[in-house]
Structures are given as structure tokens and as C-alpha cells.
Amino acid sequence: MAPPDTATAAKTIELPGGSGDEREELISGSEAIAHACRLADVDVITAYPIRPYDTVMQYVSQMISNGDFDCEFIVAESEHSQFEIVKHASAVGARVFCGSSGVGWFYAFEALAVTAGLRIPMVAMVGNRALDDPGAFGVEHNDALAVRDLGWMLAWVATAQEALDTALIAYRVAEDPRIFLPCAISCDGAFLTHSQAIVKVPSKEMVDSFLPPYDRGEKQLHPDNPITIAPQVNEDWLMEMRQQNDKAMRRAREVIIEAYDDFEAKFGRGGEPFIERYMMDDAEIVLVGMGTLALPVKVAVRKMRGQGKKVGFLRVRWFRPFPTIELQDALSGVQAVGVIDRDYGFGSPFHSGVLANELRSALYPVENPPKVVSFIAGLGGREVSIDNVVEIAGMTYDAANDSLDDQDTHWIGVRE
Amino acid sequence: MSTGSVEVVYRGIFQKTLAKNICRGIVFAARKEGKIGTAFGRYGDSPERNGIPAKQFAVVSDTEEELEEHLAKYEPVNNDVTIAADDALCKGIESWAWYGLQPINKLLGDGGTLLVTSIQSPNKLIKTIHRKGTPYNLAIVKAQASFSGLWAYKDDHTDVRLLGALAKVAPHIVSLDAMLEAIRDQWNDDLKVAAAKRAYEATESTPVGVDQGNDEVPFSFDLPGWTKMEEGLVIRGMDAKPQDVPGRDGGYVPTRNEVFKKFSTRTMRPVINFDTCTKCTLCWLNCPDTCFDITPDGFYDANMEACCGCGVCEAVCPVKDCVTMVNEEAFEDNDSQWEMWTKDKEGYLAWLTKNITERPARSHGYHHVGQYAEEIADGTA
Ligand code: SF4
Numbered sequence: 001m002a003p004p005d006t007a008t009a010a011k012t013i014e015l016p017g018g019s020g021d022e023r024e025e026l027i028s029g030s031e032a033i034a035h036a037c038r039l040a041d042v043d044v045i046t047a048y049p050i051r052p053y054d055t056v057m058q059y060v061s062q063m064i065s066n067g068d069f070d071c072e073f074i075v076a077e078s079e080h081s082q083f084e085i086v087k088h089a090s091a092v093g094a095r096v097f098c099g100s101s102g103v104g105w106f107y108a109f110e111a112l113a114v115t116a117g118l119r120i121p122m123v124a125m126v127g128n129r130a131l132d133d134p135g136a137f138g139v140e141h142n143d144a145l146a147v148r149d150l151g152w153m154l155a156w157v158a159t160a161q162e163a164l165d166t167a168l169i170a171y172r173v174a175e176d177p178r179i180f181l182p183c184a185i186s187c188d189g190a191f192l193t194h195s196q197a198i199v200k201v202p203s204k205e206m207v208d209s210f211l212p213p214y215d216r217g218e219k220q221l222h223p224d225n226p227i228t229i230a231p232q233v234n235e236d237w238l239m240e241m242r243q244q245n246d247k248a249m250r251r252a253r254e255v256i257i258e259a260y261d262d263f264e265a266k267f268g269r270g271g272e273p274f275i276e277r278y279m280m281d282d283a284e285i286v287l288v289g290m291g292t293l294a295l296p297v298k299v300a301v302r303k304m305r306g307q308g309k310k311v312g313f314l315r316v317r318w319f320r321p322f323p324t325i326e327l328q329d330a331l332s333g334v335q336a337v338g339v340i341d342r343d344y345g346f347g348s349p350f351h352s353g354v355l356a357n358e359l360r361s362a363l364y365p366v367e368n369p370p371k372v373v374s375f376i377a378g379l380g381g382r383e384v385s386i387d388n389v390v391e392i393a394g395m396t397y398d399a400a401n402d403s404l405d406d407q408d409t410h411w412i413g414v415r416e
Numbered sequence: 417m418s419t420g421s422v423e424v425v426y427r428g429i430f431q432k433t434l435a436k437n438i439c440r441g442i443v444f445a446a447r448k449e450g451k452i453g454t455a456f457g458r459y460g461d462s463p464e465r466n467g468i469p470a471k472q473f474a475v476v477s478d479t480e481e482e483l484e485e486h487l488a489k490y491e492p493v494n495n496d497v498t499i500a501a502d503d504a505l506c507k508g509i510e511s512w513a514w515y516g517l518q519p520i521n522k523l524l525g526d527g528g529t530l531l532v533t534s535i536q537s538p539n540k541l542i543k544t545i546h547r548k549g550t551p552y553n554l555a556i557v558k559a560q561a562s563f564s565g566l567w568a569y570k571d572d573h574t575d576v577r578l579l580g581a582l583a584k585v586a587p588h589i590v591s592l593d594a595m596l597e598a599i600r601d602q603w604n605d606d607l608k609v610a611a612a613k614r615a616y617e618a619t620e621s622t623p624v625g626v627d628q629g630n631d632e633v634p635f636s637f638d639l640p641g642w643t644k645m646e647e648g649l650v651i652r653g654m655d656a657k658p659q660d661v662p663g664r665d666g667g668y669v670p671t672r673n674e675v676f677k678k679f680s681t682r683t684m685r686p687v688i689n690f691d692t693c694t695k696c697t698l699c700w701l702n703c704p705d706t707c708f709d710i711t712p713d714g715f716y717d718a719n720m721e722a723c724c725g726c727g728v729c730e731a732v733c734p735v736k737d738c739v740t741m742v743n744e745e746a747f748e749d750n751d752s753q754w755e756m757w758t759k760d761k762e763g764y765l766a767w768l769t770k771n772i773t774e775r776p777a778r779s780h781g782y783h784h785v786g787q788y789a790e791e792i793a794d795g796t797a
């Protein structure tokens with residue numbers, strides 16, 4: 001299928017190892033995800049409007065009506081049905097895409113919770129959004145994080161390019177028969193879903209060389225393959241089933257690494273699979289975060305580096321499977337780590353953010369582990385300013401020097 | 417130092433309150449003697465569906481520590497008494513909680529007593545019960561199965577009669593005096609106390625030897641480990657190639673699950689008058705469990721391994737008295753009615769007529785004041 005005509009002037013880029021053309025387009029994170037759906041030739045897409053996820057629907061339906069994309073596009077009557085429909089479509093062998101935001105994601109929770117157990121390789125986009133009421137459209141990560149223990153793979157992306165690339169990688173990993181687990185790609189509401197950037201959109205041929213067709217094999221629900229999926233099991237079977245899920249999630253790590261290697265070979269980009277290391281080499285303190293937070297943090301880090309402060313930034317790209325090994329490797333030897341959570345964990349250990357506590361747990365076996373300070377910032381889409389990041393870095397230094405309690409959690413940019 | 421445990425097997429929904437009253441009655445009575453106890457349902461049986469066999473237990477101990485030791489396992493497996501609140505359960509029970517048919521005496525300890533409400537003789541009942549590797553006793557409280565609804569409890573004294581009988585067969589768990597005192601406390605009704613006492617006096621036990629009973633070996637099953645189980649909770653379908661009906665052009669014999677039979681759900685079964693059947697197909701079309709086998713001569717034979725006793729076929733049959741639901745306890749096997757009819761039409765008609773005319777009513781509680789006294793007088797209570 002030919003790439004869609006757009007108003008943006010397209011230009012051909014020479015790529016190392018590339019087997020076809022890529023076109024540059026000025027698109028948002030949501031549009032990048034829609035392109036990934038088109039390029040992956042997704043069979044069934046379900047939709048139910050909620051901001052900011054609904055922008056994906058708009059782009060997908062536009063592509064379909066322009067004749068650039070052919071798929072079953074079903075507008076369901078709720079998020080619950082939306083996720084149920086793709087769950088079943090995937091069981092009969094269709095490549096599927098779905099998504100939601102905030103409370104919409106939560107409304108689908110019954111379906112979300114069982115998708116991993118049924119080994120449905122659904123790829124979903126979460127347009128991260130605060131859980132309202134009170135009404136709030138802005139980004140918080142608690143929506144996507146809610147599935148973190150249920151067998152979903154979870155990636156957080158920082159740019160529209162990364163959104164497109166990660167969606168393609170997500171299909172390859174999720175549909176790998178060694179895995180068969182759903183994968184959600186988290187895109188920060190507004191900052192990513194609604195911001196346009198120059199994105200390299202690969203050709204269908206390039207994507208085909210990377211992404212094999214979905215083959216459910218013996219698990220495909222079909223009259224010629226009579227099977228029952230998920231009967232009543234009770235205590236006699238459930239623990240074995242959960243154990244299988246656990247093993248699949250453990251295997252995901254290697255499959256993700258393989259996919260990034262191949263993506264790098266075919267597209268000439270991709271980077272380190274699980275984390276992004278920014279100015280980490282000689283860092284004394286490191287700031288850690290996910291998603292579009294990278295932008296102000298990188299600017300602030302450069303600014304502080306200019307002042308002689310050895311500050312680095314580590315962006316967590318995959319939250320599930322959690323990059324324990326990479327984080328141990330990157331952060332042991334560092335004096336203190338400041339984790340900026342765009343989420344909250346009320347009543348959790350140290351009242352910290354979710355990422356901070358996961359990181360503390362990952363660093364527990366490390367010899368002389370760094371101090372881990374938890375910061376809560378940018379909730380509900382509030383700006384995390386460069387000054388905020390500088391303040392966070394200063395407090396992380398204080399923790400390194402024992403002048404700040406690292407077992408407390410600090411709310412940044414909140415009015416008293 | 418001692419612990420006693422009682423298993424109550426009952427029909428889900430129809431007898432839930434009955435089972436609860438029995439188990440609570442045991443614990444209250446034991447309390448009168450200074451013991452401590454607990455009453456609980458086997459969770460795996462939920463959700464209870466119409467007539468699905470379900471279980472509740474009562475455990476009583478001399479001390480709290482002893483009780484805890486007994487409760488720190490999934491369910492009591494060596495019960496002093498197993499109570500079956502419907503004698504049709506003696507044919508074995510299937511539920512959501514295990515695989516295949518479980519013998520009614522499976523969780524009964526050595527030398528324990530199976531206590532059943534029934535109007536059948538012990539010998540007739542023993543024939544339907546799976547053999548147990550060890551001797552046990554069978555005690556019968558003369559009564560029809562007492563069924564009611566989930567929210568309405570029709571009090572026909574089955575609860576206190578079973579409690580009175582329990583004091584007789586297991587005095588080490590609770591004495592008659594304590595039981596009567598507890599019943600008086602709970603119900604404040606002299607008639608219920610009298611009913612319990614009467615059942616105590618009337619209940620006799622029959623010893624059942626290891627070589628008595630149904631010698632069918634119950635289905636057993638090894639649960640696979642996670643490395644053997646198919647991932648994604650996929651269960652392969654059976655090789656379900658419908659077979660042709662022997663000697664007939666058209667129709668097919670459906671494939672049925674060898675293991676999951678469903679018939680223990682049944683408290684009544686349809687009997688069919690093939691002499692009046694018009695072969696209209698309505699029973700075959702409407703049976704929710706696809707129970708009807710097409711016979712070579714074009715009749716519809718309800719397969720009794722598969723029938724759950726819902727009564728739909730009786731309701732849809734357009735011919736008067738052609739399909740009649742009859743109490744399950746009247747039957748000893750699941751044999752084909754059509755085969756019986758084909759072999760001996762007159763004999764079959766006699767068998768059919770007897771079953772239809774002599775079928776006892778199912779008790780759904782007393783319909784009028786004084787019915788209990790009447791039943792005592794006519795010997796049915
Ligand atoms: S009672 Fe009749 S309709 Fe119901 S399961 Fe049995 S054969 Fe089928």
C-alpha cells in the first residue's frame with residue numbers, strides 16, 4: 001500500500017541497512033501510532049472516544065476513508081466492549097489495535113485484566129491522562145501503570161518517532177509465539193499525543209521485512225481447530241496458568257532485545273532497548289523518569305553540565321518487563337538518584353511514586369546502592385519546568401551529601 | 417481431645433438453607449457441651465446453580481487449637497458423618513469443584529456413617545452407592561428430599577430430623593440432650609424438638625461391607641503441571657465427529673464427553689412413551705443438552721448419561737403424557753429406554769405406567785397446617 005499523500009513535502013532519506021524509502025512527515029505521536037497500525041496492516045481496530053487517545057481514532061479513520069488503509073474499524077459503545085472485541089478478534093487470528101486514556105482505560109479493566117492470561121498479543125496505546133474526576137485531560141501515568149502486575153508489557157515513549165517505532169517493535173514482540181502477551185505503549189497526553197514533530201515514516205516493504213504476519217498457530221480459535229479458551233478453572237489450574245504467564249514475561253526480555261537488534265539493522269535506529277542513557281558516563285547524580293519528561297530534563301541537564309555539575313539522565317523506556325539488569329548496571333556507582341514520577345503511590349513505601357519504589361527494589365541487591373529520592377511532579381499535565389528539574393537535581397545532591405532525607409518523597413511544583 | 421466433622425452434600429440453591437441450618441445446628445449443639453466449632457461451605461461449588469451438588473461442613477473440637485489444626489486444610493477428608501440431603505445424590509456427585517463423578521462416600525472416614533433422607537430401603541440405596549474400600553454405615557431418615565428456593569425456606573423439619581438422627585449415629589460429636597437444647601434455643605418450637613427426638617429414636621444404621629454397592633470405578637484424573645498445560649488456557653476439543661445412526665439414513669449420534677456426564681445434577685428424569693410418540697422432533701430440538709439420540713426407527717431416545725433433568729422435553733412434547741418427569745431415585749441405571757421398549761414393548765409399558773402412576777411427589781415444604789402429623793400417621797415421616 002502506498003504511503004498516504006500529505007500536505008507535508010516528503011523527502012527520501014538514505015538509511016544504513018535500509019531496504020526501502022522512508023518519508024519525513026510532520027505528525028503527532030497519535031498520528032505516528034496510526035501510521036504504525038497502517039504499516040503493520042492491522043486487521044481489527046476498535047475505538048471509543050476519550051481524550052487524548054481519540055486522536056488516534058481520527059487519524060486511523062482518515063486513512064481508511066482516504067483508501068490508504070484497509071481494516072475493520074469498529075466504534076464500540078464503550079471502552080469495555082472496545083477491548084473485548086479486539087480480544088476476541090485476536091483469538092481468531094486477527095492482528096489488533098486498541099487504546100484508551102485515563103478512566104476509559106479503567107472502564108475496560110475487566111477485559112484488560114484477562115487479556116494477558118488468555119495470551120492475546122494485543123497492542124494498545126494509552127494516551128496517558130489523569131484519572132478524573134475532577135475533570136483533567138493532562139498526563140499522569142497512573143492509568144497505564146494500573147496493569148503493571150497483570151502480564152501486560154508496558155513501554156513509555158518520548159517522541160512521535162519512538163511511538164511509531166515502538167508500536168512496530170511491540171507487534172513483533174507481543175506476537176512472538178514465545179511471548180503472546182499484550183503490550184501497551186504509553187504516550188503522554190498532550191505533550192506527545194498532540195505535539196507534531198518530524199517523523200521518518202518507513203515504507204510498507206521495510207516494515208514487512210521486520211514484522212512477520214501474526215500466526216496464532218494451534219491457539220487460533222477456528223471451526224477447524226476446535227478449542228475452548230479460558231473455561232472455569234478454579235484453584236486446580238489457575239496457579240499453573242499464572243506460572244506460564246510469569247515464564248512468558250521472563251522470556252520477553254530476550255525477545256525485546258532481538259527485536260531492537262533487528263530494528264536497528266533494518267531501520268538504522270532504535271537505540272538501547274530498555275533505557276536511554278543521557279550524559280551518564282561520569283555522572284555523580286542521575287535523574288530518572290519516563291515519557292516526555294525527557295525534554296525539560298535533558299535541557300536542564302545540559303544547563304547544569306555547563307555549570308560543571310555532573311548530572312545525568314536515565315529514561316526508562318520499558319516498564320514491563322522492568323529493566324532491572326540495565327538499571328543496576330547504569331546506576332551502581334552513582335551517588336544519588338532522583339526519580340521523577342509523573343504518578344503517585346498514596347500510602348506506598350515512603351509514600352513514593354511507582355517508578356521510585358520499583359527502582360529501589362531493583363537496586364536492593366546492588367553493593368553500595370545509590371540513594372534513591374522520590375519526586376512527584378507534573379501531575380495532571382502540569383509543566384515540569386527546567387527550574388523544577390534544577391531544583392530536583394539540587395535536592396538529589398543534598399541527599400547524596402546526607403543533608404536531605406532520601407526516605408521521604410518530595411512534591412515539586414505544588415502550591416502550598 | 418477430639419474433633420468431629422460432618423459433611424453435608426446438598427442440591428445447590430434448592431437446599432442451601434437446609435444445609436446451613438444443619439451445619440449451624442451441629443455447632444450450636446456442640447457449644448452446649450463446651451466444644452468449639454465452625455460451619456462453612458466449600459467455596460469451589462459457587463456459584464450454586466439449580467440442583468448442582470454442593471457441600472457444607474461442620475467441624476467441632478474440644479479446643480480451639482484442635483479446631484485450627486483441622487481447619488488448616490482445604491476441606492475435611494475423613495468425616496465422621498456424610499449427610500446426603502437428597503438420596504439421588506447417592507449415585508455420585510459432580511460439581512464445579514472437581515472432575516468426574518465423586519462417590520457420595522468419598523470423604524467419609526473409616527467406620528463413619530452416611531446419613532440420607534430417603535423413602536427407599538437401605539438395600540436398594542446401597543446398590544446405587546459406589547463401593548468404598550472400607551466398611552461404613554448407612555442410616556436413613558425416612559423423608560423425601562426437601563427442596564425449596566434460594567430466598568424462601570419451606571420448613572418441613574428435615575433440618576431437625578437430620579440433626580436428631582446425627583445425635584444417634586455420632587453421639588461423640590454431639591449428644592441428644594445438647595442437640596435438643598440447641599434446637600429449642602434456635603427455633604423455640606416444641607414441634608421441632610419433638611421431630612428431632614422422633615428421628616433420633618427411629619434412625620437405624622445398616623453396616624455396609626466393602627463388597628457391597630456399585631462396583632463402577634469412579635473417574636480419576638491427574639492434573640497436569642504448568643509445563644504440560646497448553647498455554648493461554650487452551651483446552652482442545654474432543655474429536656467430535658458425529659456418527660451415523662446405525663441402520664438409518666439421516667440424523668447422527670452426537671459425540672459426548674466421556675468424563676463430564678452432568679447426570680448427577682438430575683433429581684428427575686424423563687420417561688418416554690414410544691407408543692404414543694409422533695416423532696415430532698420437538699424434544700430433540702429443544703433439549704438444552706442435546707441429549708436425544710436418534711434411533712434407527714426415527715424415535716428420540718433421551719440419553720441418561722447426559723440428561724440434567726431440566727424438564728424441557730416434558731414441557732414441549734405436544735402429546736399428552738408422552739414425556740413424564742419421574743423422581744430419579746426410582747431408577748438404578750442409565751440404560752436406554754428405547755432399547756428396553758424395542759426388546760419388550762409390553763414389559764416397557766408396564767414399567768412406564770408404574771413409574772408414572774407411583775411417582776412420589778417431591779416435597780417443597782408443607783402445604784397445609786397439620787401435614788406433618790398426617791405424614792407421621794401414614795408412615796411417610
Ligand atoms: S430433561 Fe429432557 S430436555 Fe432436559 S436435559 Fe433431560 S432430556 Fe434434555
Ligand code: SF4
Nearest residue numbers: 693694696697699733
Ligand atoms: S416431543 Fe414428544 S412426540 Fe415429539 S418426538 Fe419428542 S417424545 Fe415424540
